[in-house]
Amino acid sequence: MNNSLPDIEPLLANLTDQVGALIETEGRERCALVGIHQGGAWLADALQQRLGLPGEPGAVDIAFYRDDLARGGLQSEVRPTRMPLDIDDRIIILVDDILYTGRTIRAALNEIFDYGRPAAVRLAVLLERPGRELPIEPDISAHPIELPPRQRVKLRGPDPLHLVIEEATA
Template identity: 80%
Template sequence: MKIDLPDIEPLLAALTERVAALAEAEGPSRCTLVGIHQGGAWLAQALQQRLGWQDAPGTLDIAFYRDDLTRGGLPDAVRPSRMPLDIDDRIIILVDDILYTGRTIRAALNELFDYGRPAAVRLAVLLERSGRQLPIAADIVAAPIDLAPRQRVKLRGPDPLHLVIEEASP
């Protein structure tokens, strides 16, 4: 199955427009971007710049919150999470690159709530594909993507951001 990947710029423009509309509805001063390492952190940074928001986005490394640690152990690189001082009563716009099974988002929510109690968490993703294993849905999706079962799409970057297709091992 040959997949033509969408161009990153129109995806970023769509994501920015939808995040801006969400922030306007929620009240921009109440909103905080938080990206999931690695691709979501790159996207949160790009969104922050495109939206002109002054505060740097927070970042989450979910390595210690994953449900597959017993299968593969810790990843080679664990980065520190960085959050704003106070997320209580804020609208957190959680940003990730690809929504697939929902397990990454579950782990991110677990870590996020270790930092406080936000008023709400909204999920913004660049791409969404079928195959959900948990009842998790994005509030904002730049575009859906259909892939063969053994294919994965990855965001590479950070400069420039681009998408690639990888074949999963059997």
């Protein structure tokens, strides 16, 4: 198992190409980017700029939708959710940094559906690692990564965006 992290720029370029192709297939007017705070929101901002999309992407904070609130309590910083004006019948491209267990994505879906009923939600992630606890798979993944169970990868930023490996605390 290789513990070195890939460079962020080629990952962003790959993610941009794949998301751009999805938007062209689905139709630019039907698609809206929505990032999950914090890393996914940074990536959604970068994708919005790189793809020349108008406005700003949506961003969801899943703090109130976590299934582990009883264990860890509420995060110290809850950020406001920002959604496109009307998500009904639109293709939401949900953007996150790392897909691991799938629990963050489940929480984000709950938040999104509080705002309306999209035609579809497509998942785009920067890195995907094995270890799913829920049946959630990305439509777009820039790169797979494997780490020992006690390690996790985090996206830091926003300027510059970079990846780090951390030892898990629990």
